[in-house]
Amino acid sequence: MAVTAPKLDARRLRADFPIFEQEINGKSLAYLDSAVTSQKPRQMLDAMTRFYETSYGNVHRGVYALSERATAAFEGSRQKVQALLNAPEAREVIFTRNATEGLNLVAYAWGFPNLGPGDVVLVTELEHHSNYVPWQYVARRTGATFAAIPLDDNGELELAALDGIERDGQVKVVATGLVSNALGTVNPVEKLAAWAHERGAILVVDAAQAAPHRTVDVQALGCDFLALSAHKMCGPSGVGAVWGRAELLETMEPFNLGGHMIRRVTFEETTWGELPHKFEAGTSPIAEAVGFGAAIDYLTAIGFEAIEQHEHELAEYALGRLGELPWVVTYGPSADRRAGIVSFNVEGVHPHDVAQVLDFEGVAIRAGHHCCQPLMRKLGVAATNRASFYVYTVREEIDRLVDGLHKVRKAFG
Numbered sequence: 001m002a003v004t005a006p007k008l009d010a011r012r013l014r015a016d017f018p019i020f021e022q023e024i025n026g027k028s029l030a031y032l033d034s035a036v037t038s039q040k041p042r043q044m045l046d047a048m049t050r051f052y053e054t055s056y057g058n059v060h061r062g063v064y065a066l067s068e069r070a071t072a073a074f075e076g077s078r079q080k081v082q083a084l085l086n087a088p089e090a091r092e093v094i095f096t097r098n099a100t101e102g103l104n105l106v107a108y109a110w111g112f113p114n115l116g117p118g119d120v121v122l123v124t125e126l127e128h129h130s131n132y133v134p135w136q137y138v139a140r141r142t143g144a145t146f147a148a149i150p151l152d153d154n155g156e157l158e159l160a161a162l163d164g165i166e167r168d169g170q171v172k173v174v175a176t177g178l179v180s181n182a183l184g185t186v187n188p189v190e191k192l193a194a195w196a197h198e199r200g201a202i203l204v205v206d207a208a209q210a211a212p213h214r215t216v217d218v219q220a221l222g223c224d225f226l227a228l229s230a231h232k233m234c235g236p237s238g239v240g241a242v243w244g245r246a247e248l249l250e251t252m253e254p255f256n257l258g259g260h261m262i263r264r265v266t267f268e269e270t271t272w273g274e275l276p277h278k279f280e281a282g283t284s285p286i287a288e289a290v291g292f293g294a295a296i297d298y299l300t301a302i303g304f305e306a307i308e309q310h311e312h313e314l315a316e317y318a319l320g321r322l323g324e325l326p327w328v329v330t331y332g333p334s335a336d337r338r339a340g341i342v343s344f345n346v347e348g349v350h351p352h353d354v355a356q357v358l359d360f361e362g363v364a365i366r367a368g369h370h371c372c373q374p375l376m377r378k379l380g381v382a383a384t385n386r387a388s389f390y391v392y393t394v395r396e397e398i399d400r401l402v403d404g405l406h407k408v409r410k411a412f413g
């Protein structure tokens, strides 16, 4: 993390987000659930409205001005995703509905033809269901062995276990998140990529929780596929992207079939279009992709180093404040090893009750298994509370969380 990053002014940025102009339950909104989805800045909302009002048409279809304008905006967003990820080529960026669809695309289109008995598909115990269930499913269907890198007591991956896992067969896929949505752990993806490639395996990264908060460089990570969602990074819902190395994407069959993804259709056979169109069947999320591009512009102008630094400071502050409460247990690594996510439980109180009491105070947090049931089992809990931060989060919101927890304690203690 760069110590020199210019400081982010969360209070000033907050004014870009219309959602904060209202009160919730008579209180100003303390939104501490950005890991589930982020709020939207006016700049992104305006870009989508402007696009609908002036440039909307279907893409790659018409020869008239509007369609050409829409196509230019849509393809411009693809280039913004390419730049965001430092991807070698724009055609390696495929627009999807979300990160989940991107990960399914890889699991189906790469996994089914390349996996079989004797192969190992390796995920982690930290994984979100989106990067766990598709691989578990494809492994079961192809006869491959499904395995998971275990977690140590600090909530970090136990890389020493890799040697043992390797004895189960030929590792063909390693699928890991870059940042855990449940614990905030930052995983050593570069190390895993090197380990995977030494064995001829591919490395698939779920960057849904990383791309909003830190620089993500597919070449520096050394990965083969990487998926992300726009809605977690100030963009609209309904669009995401998966990046893949061109030489792998070229060898893969399409994931969805229909309009736009073909080269030629006859009764006897259909041939596929070029990248990225081969993987973009049907009408794309056009305005959403434009909004995704505007969100990338917004975050890039703030600077990802500044965002990472800001969230790191908030995580440190939150862990410190929660540490003052002996009846609160926190999960995951120390602040310097995690992103702006803090999971915790209040002794003897169900997380849903905690979240409900906090809602009365205008404090929005997540309560549940965070789509990480295997991790919850490992932690020995059914669910946790989770507070997560973003560019618009200010310390007072964390203070209000702590004040709210005192009320929870009073009500249930």
Ligand SMILES: Cc1ncc(COP(=O)(O)O)c(C=O)c1O
Binding pocket: 035, 036, 098, 099, 100, 101, 128, 130, 131, 177, 179, 180, 181, 206, 208, 209, 229, 231, 371
């Ligand atoms: C780490 C991680 N992976 C994947 C996803 C799935 O994202 P989406 O629902 O946008 O596909 C999430 C969403 O919470 C996540 O946090």
